[in-house]
Amino acid sequence: MSRQVSASSVSAAGVERRPPGWRVGVPLILALLVAVLAALPAFAPYFYIFVGTEILIMGLFAASFNLIFGYTGMLSFGHAAFFGMGAYTTALLLLHFEVPLLWALLASMATSALLAAVIGFFSVRLGEVYFAMLTLAFGMMVYAVALQWRSFTNGSDGITGFLLGDFGLGLDLQLADPAVYYRVVLVVVVLAAAVLYLITRSSFGLILRAISENPERVAFCGVEVRRHRLAAFVIAGTFAGLAGALFAPFNRVANPDMIHWSQSAEPVLMTILGGAGYFLGPFFGAAVFLLLETWITSFTEHWMLVLGIVLALLVMFFRRGVLGTLLDRMLRR
Amino acid sequence: MSEALLSARDLRKTFGGVHAVDGVSLEIRPREMVALIGPNGAGKTTFYNMLSGRMKPTSGRVHFRGRDITGMPPHAISRLGISRSFQINNIFGELTVRQNVEVALTALHRRTFRMFRPASRDRQLLQEADAVLERLGLRELADTRAGVLSYGDKRLLEIAIVLATRPTMVLLDEPTAGMTPEETRRVTRLIRGLAETGEYTFLITEHDMDVVFDLAERIVVMHRGGLLAEGTPEEIRSNPAVREAYLGEEESA
Amino acid sequence: MQSFIAALLNSLDIAMLLFIIAVGLNIIFGVLNIINFAHGGLYMLGAYFTYTLVTRLDLPFWPLLLLAPLAVAAIAVAMERLVLRRVYGRHVTDSLLLTFALLLIIDESVRMIWGSGIHTVRPPESLSGNISFAGVSYPSYSLFVMVAGVVLLAALWALFNRTRIGRIVRAAAIDRDMAQTVGINVPLVVTGVFAFGAWLAAVGGVVAAPARAIDPGMGDRIIIESFIVVVIGGLGSFPGALLGALVLGLIHGFGGRYLPEVNLVLPYIGMALVLLLRPQGLLGREAAA
Numbered sequence: 001m002s003r004q005v006s007a008s009s010v011s012a013a014g015v016e017r018r019p020p021g022w023r024v025g026v027p028l029i030l031a032l033l034v035a036v037l038a039a040l041p042a043f044a045p046y047f048y049i050f051v052g053t054e055i056l057i058m059g060l061f062a063a064s065f066n067l068i069f070g071y072t073g074m075l076s077f078g079h080a081a082f083f084g085m086g087a088y089t090t091a092l093l094l095l096h097f098e099v100p101l102l103w104a105l106l107a108s109m110a111t112s113a114l115l116a117a118v119i120g121f122f123s124v125r126l127g128e129v130y131f132a133m134l135t136l137a138f139g140m141m142v143y144a145v146a147l148q149w150r151s152f153t154n155g156s157d158g159i160t161g162f163l164l165g166d167f168g169l170g171l172d173l174q175l176a177d178p179a180v181y182y183r184v185v186l187v188v189v190v191l192a193a194a195v196l197y198l199i200t201r202s203s204f205g206l207i208l209r210a211i212s213e214n215p216e217r218v219a220f221c222g223v224e225v226r227r228h229r230l231a232a233f234v235i236a237g238t239f240a241g242l243a244g245a246l247f248a249p250f251n252r253v254a255n256p257d258m259i260h261w262s263q264s265a266e267p268v269l270m271t272i273l274g275g276a277g278y279f280l281g282p283f284f285g286a287a288v289f290l291l292l293e294t295w296i297t298s299f300t301e302h303w304m305l306v307l308g309i310v311l312a313l314l315v316m317f318f319r320r321g322v323l324g325t326l327l328d329r330m331l332r333r
Numbered sequence: 334m335s336e337a338l339l340s341a342r343d344l345r346k347t348f349g350g351v352h353a354v355d356g357v358s359l360e361i362r363p364r365e366m367v368a369l370i371g372p373n374g375a376g377k378t379t380f381y382n383m384l385s386g387r388m389k390p391t392s393g394r395v396h397f398r399g400r401d402i403t404g405m406p407p408h409a410i411s412r413l414g415i416s417r418s419f420q421i422n423n424i425f426g427e428l429t430v431r432q433n434v435e436v437a438l439t440a441l442h443r444r445t446f447r448m449f450r451p452a453s454r455d456r457q458l459l460q461e462a463d464a465v466l467e468r469l470g471l472r473e474l475a476d477t478r479a480g481v482l483s484y485g486d487k488r489l490l491e492i493a494i495v496l497a498t499r500p501t502m503v504l505l506d507e508p509t510a511g512m513t514p515e516e517t518r519r520v521t522r523l524i525r526g527l528a529e530t531g532e533y534t535f536l537i538t539e540h541d542m543d544v545v546f547d548l549a550e551r552i553v554v555m556h557r558g559g560l561l562a563e564g565t566p567e568e569i570r571s572n573p574a575v576r577e578a579y580l581g582e583e584e585s586a
Numbered sequence: 587m588q589s590f591i592a593a594l595l596n597s598l599d600i601a602m603l604l605f606i607i608a609v610g611l612n613i614i615f616g617v618l619n620i621i622n623f624a625h626g627g628l629y630m631l632g633a634y635f636t637y638t639l640v641t642r643l644d645l646p647f648w649p650l651l652l653l654a655p656l657a658v659a660a661i662a663v664a665m666e667r668l669v670l671r672r673v674y675g676r677h678v679t680d681s682l683l684l685t686f687a688l689l690l691i692i693d694e695s696v697r698m699i700w701g702s703g704i705h706t707v708r709p710p711e712s713l714s715g716n717i718s719f720a721g722v723s724y725p726s727y728s729l730f731v732m733v734a735g736v737v738l739l740a741a742l743w744a745l746f747n748r749t750r751i752g753r754i755v756r757a758a759a760i761d762r763d764m765a766q767t768v769g770i771n772v773p774l775v776v777t778g779v780f781a782f783g784a785w786l787a788a789v790g791g792v793v794a795a796p797a798r799a800i801d802p803g804m805g806d807r808i809i810i811e812s813f814i815v816v817v818i819g820g821l822g823s824f825p826g827a828l829l830g831a832l833v834l835g836l837i838h839g840f841g842g843r844y845l846p847e848v849n850l851v852l853p854y855i856g857m858a859l860v861l862l863l864r865p866q867g868l869l870g871r872e873a874a875a
Contacts, residue, residue: 075679077623077686122861130821132682133621134861137813140806141854148850195449203439203447203455206428210436213425220385222411222440222498231446261806265690268683302698308690315683316672 037186041179051294053182055287056189057246058270062282063196064239065267070277071200072232073212074124075132077264078139081119082112082237084146084259086244088153091254094162101175102168105188105245112241113234115142120233124226136261143259158255159248175249185246192239197279199235208232212277240267262304269307272314275324284323337396338363338534339384339415339502344393346379353379355558356393361502366528366535368549370542372578375555377538378420381506384536385417386410397502411440416500420507422487424494426480430471433479433490434462437497462497469493469523485516492523503527505537509544521547546570554578591722593839599728601835602735603794607808608815608827609742610786616759616822617779620678623685624665626809627692628784631658632791633800634696637705640795647710647796655788662784666777689805697802709796727797734793738786739828746824755779814857820870829868 037056041049061083068074086108093104123134146153153159164175167184174180199205207228210218215225248254257263266289267282274285292310297303314321320328337360346354354376361367371377382388384395386407394403402410425433438458439445452458466472469489474482479490488508495503508524509517521544527533528548539545545552545566552569554561556578562569569575607629614622635654639645665688673680708714709727717726746752758765758775766772790808798804811834819830834853841852860868 069679073677073679075682122858125861125865128678129615129619129621129682130817132623132679133813134817136623137810137817137857138854140810141851144850144854198451199448201451201453202449203435203444203452203458205448206432206435206452207439207445209428210425210432213427214423216387216407217419217423217425217494218436218440219407220387220411220417221437221494222408223436223445224406224408228445262690262693265686268686272683302694304690305694305698308687308694311690312669312684312687315680315687316669319676319680 034186034190038183041182046178049178049182051290053178053185053250055283055290056182056185057243057250058266058290059283059286060189060192060246061240061243062267062270062274062286063193063279064236064243066271066276066279066282067196067200067208067239068232068236069268069271070275070281071205071212072208072229073128073215074229074233075128075268076123076135076233076236077132077261077268078119078135078137078142079236079240079267080259080261080263081135081139081142082116082240083244083247083263084142084254084256085112085115085237086241086246087248087251087254087258088146088159088244089241090245091159091162091248094164094249095159098163098165100166100168101164101184101249105242108241108245109238112244113238115241116234116237117230120230120237124229124233136264139259139261139264143256143261146256146259153256156256158253158257160253162249162252164249181250185250188242188246192242193283196235196239200279204228204231209277265307265311269311269314271321272311272319273321275321275327278321278323278327281321281323285321288322336362338365338398339536340396341380341384342394342396344380344383344395345391346376346383346388347391352558354383354390357555357558357560359553359560361534361536363501364528364531364534366548366550367537368545368552369536369538369555370540370545370552371555371561374557376558377555378506380555381417381504381538385415385504408440411498411500414499414501415504416495416498416502417504418491418495418506418508420510422484422491424479424487424490426478428479429475430477430479430482430490430493431459431462431466431475434465434493434497435459437494438462438465441498465493465497468496470519485512485519488512488516488520489523492520496527500533502534502536505535505539507538507540509539509541517541517544524548588720588722589843591720592724593843595719595722595724595728595839596842597832597835597839598732599797599835600838601831602732603790604808604811604815604834605735605828605831606738606790606793607787608812608819608831609824610783610790611812611816612822612824612827613755613786614780614783615816617755617762617776618670618681620681620685621813621816621821622780622783623682623809624688624692625685625783625787625812626805626807627689627696628658628662628787628805629791629794629808630696630800630802630805631661631692632788633707633795633798633804634700634705634791635788636792636795637700637707637800640707641705647707651789651792654792655785658788658791659781659785662781663777665784666780670780671773689809693802693805696805700802702802705800707795707800713796725797731793731797738789742824811853814853817857817867818860820867822871823867823869826867826869833868 040052065079068076089108089111090104093099093107119138123131123138147156167173167175173184175184207218207223211225211228219225244258270285270289271282273288275281293303296306340360342358344354344357357380369377379388383390386405389404394401397413397415402413425436435452435458438461463472463475466475469492471486471489471493474486482490492508509520512520525548528535537548549566552566553563554569554575561578562572562575611622611625632654635657636650639650640647669684670681673684713727713730715726716723717729746756754770755775758770758772762772815827815830815834818833819826833856837852837856841849845852
């Protein structure tokens with residue numbers, strides 16, 4: 001790229017320059033990764049299939065959080081409310097109506113979107129500090145409802161004993177088989193991630209990134225910031241609901257723990273661990289997080305303490321996360 | 334009266350008992366180039382903030398094309414065709430130069446809710462963005478991350494964003510602040526070029542008096558929240574009250 | 587009538603404690619412009635310190651009212667100096683993330699040190715009985731909580747309106763840069779304010795210890811309640827914290843008595859109503875767009 005000498009002094013690092021082969025290389029690596037993940041049940045023991053399922057689901061949960069945090073600059077401490085909403089919707093539909101899984105997933109997205117629209121309406125009106133506070137508070141409201149409305153939610157025990165039947169669309173799938181369920185999760189998560197990716201690259205995504213940096217300037221460009229924040233919040237809630245809906249049959253229970261604020265801390269940490277604002281950061285972060293959790297809980301029950309310390313250290317010293325730091329190195333070489 | 338594009342009537346803004354702007358009235362006709370000057374703390378920025386919707390006036394009205402826009406939110410005022418720049422650089426440092434302009438263009442074309450088509454494939458947006466950048470001499474820097482631009486180029490990008498919203502009324506808040514003499518000449522030339530197209534009406538605040546007397550057809554002087562004087566550059570130059578306000582400022586500073 | 591008076595007394599008792607916690611949040615917000623998510627954790631530490639010293643070490647209650655909060659304030663100084671200070675130049679969400687991380691750390695440390703069970707502290711002898719008031723028998727400790735709240739309220743008001751320190755803090759709250767240029771040691775004020783807020787939270791914890799169950803969830807419960815208080819009253823507003831605490835106290839006092847099926851959701855409904863009608867809170871400043 002040739003640049004004539006102007007009043008500007010631009011360092012080479014500032015130019016968005018990607019390594020040669022980037023446009024081909026990255027999709028190729030991703031396709032390979034998905035292929036390996038799809039083949040996993042053929043050679044890996046069940047334990048890894050379970051871990052893989054959980055990483056995919058939590059990765060989607062964190063990726064949905066990243067849309068509002070990494071891309072729009074809004075820090076929510078109540079994202080688990082939508083995860084829980086999805087989980088309860090699916091669990092209740094499977095328990096009472098034995099609907100095909102696909103319909104339960106879609107219904108869960110709808111209920112989570114509705115909940116996100118209501119909570120979002122109140123939370124996006126004021127600044128970031130209010131937003132963080134209100135999402136935590138409203139998230140705990142959902143928790144309180146799940147705990148107290150015993151006749152409907154079965155209180156602290158949650159919804160159990162529901163069975164997986166058909167998938168829907170006339171597909172003959174043995175969903176009770178963990179390997180089959182894993183593949184279903186893989187397909188759903190890849191599709192959902194593709195939609196989320198498209199959104200981040202769209203005009204809407206560009207506006208979100210601009211809002212994240214400087215909401216006031218965006219408003220002076222003629223954009224109604226609040227409506228875009230709300231839209232991002234509802235989309236994020238919808239996909240968090242989908243993640244929760246996938247999680248309930250996997251976990252065989254939907255309970256209030258899934259809604260508690262400490263559950264909301266998980267996508268926060270996963271996103272920051274992987275790299276906020278990088279599309280694959282949250283998936284990467286989810287993998288590291290869950291492997292770390294499995295390892296650490298094998299010798300201490302105080303996982304939350306480690307979680308808090310890791311979060312603090314990441315924010316202080318490693319803000320771009322693992323993937324972000326790696327990409328920075330590669331792109332600025 | 335009816336020919337005014339933008340009119341402020343008896344605008345007042347009070348902060349905890351202090352009158353930052355105290356009853357200012359101003360009319361700007363289409364395609365005019367008006368400069369708003371005054372010592373620091375005269376209330377210029379507060380006045381701008383009320384015109385552009387950043388602050389609600391305590392009292393008084395603002396009309397644009399005969400329509401009452403008092404207290405409208407910034408995005409609505411921007412959509413009507415009033416666009417402003419900021420004294421302190423207010424660009425999107427993490428986005429590329431082109432994307433900075435595209436944000437404004439996306440808003441202009443009401444495409445901010447397009448969710449499923451990559452922004453980079455929007456050819457119309459791309460061409461329009463490059464046209465704006467071309468006009469400001471930033472075309473070569475289109476793919477550069479805005480955060481690493483030189484100070485002067487950042488100021489130019491600020492103006493590029495303003496122009497991309499296709500305003501009829503442009504409010505520039507100290508466009509040459511902090512620039513080198515060479516950069517200042519470049520921006521002055523640019524603004525004059527824009528004015529000559531007849532597409533825009535300008536209101537400019539500026540500390541650099543050379544720029545003011547070079548560009549402005551009419552100068553409005555604010556002092557201590559009120560209007561001190563108004564007239565052609567020659568009238569203002571020879572106005573004793575204006576001279577005193579500025580001298581007083583220099584003595585106390 | 588008696589039921590009404592009992593509910594009212596109950597409301598005031600709750601309100602005073604909430605005020606002590608919420609006003610600390612507000613003072614910190616005023617100067618640091620962040621909400622301290624670990625505030626509930628600091629309140630909880632105050633209560634647990636009291637438990638250890640009174641129930642385990644058999645120390646008298648009264649000196650603790652000063653000692654336990656000072657220990658918590660010292661912890662807060664370390665938090666601010668070693669952790670928060672590193673991210674002040676960055677986006678506000680980074681500070682919020684750090685206080686949230688501190689909340690996780692404090693919560694789990696409490697579980698680790700004191701276990702997950704419920705602990706209790708006996709009120710001091712002089713306050714362990716009941717008092718009859720308008721035909722209602724009421725624990726004298728609860729009346730002490732109200733008196734303590736009112737005393738603290740008056741002391742805080744005097745501190746911020748009548749003393750030099752109060753003026754310095756208010757100057758730093760209005761404009762940090764300006765305060766710096768007129769010779770105020772702003773970093774010191776920031777640390778001091780953060781520690782003072784923590785001290786207040788811990789005072790709340792000590793006062794609450796003999797009246798409430800001490801368990802690892804108490805910090806969460808109070809922080810959510812305090813958020814509702816500051817949202818209702820207006821973030822950063824001193825009288826707002828009082829009004830918000832009274833409103834929420836009344837919601838609890840009367841809601842718990844007359845609408846027990848939905849009492850957990852009532853505070854949120856109150857908060858949502860305020861947000862709908864007056865987003866900046868009942869006594870909040872004009873909201874920025």
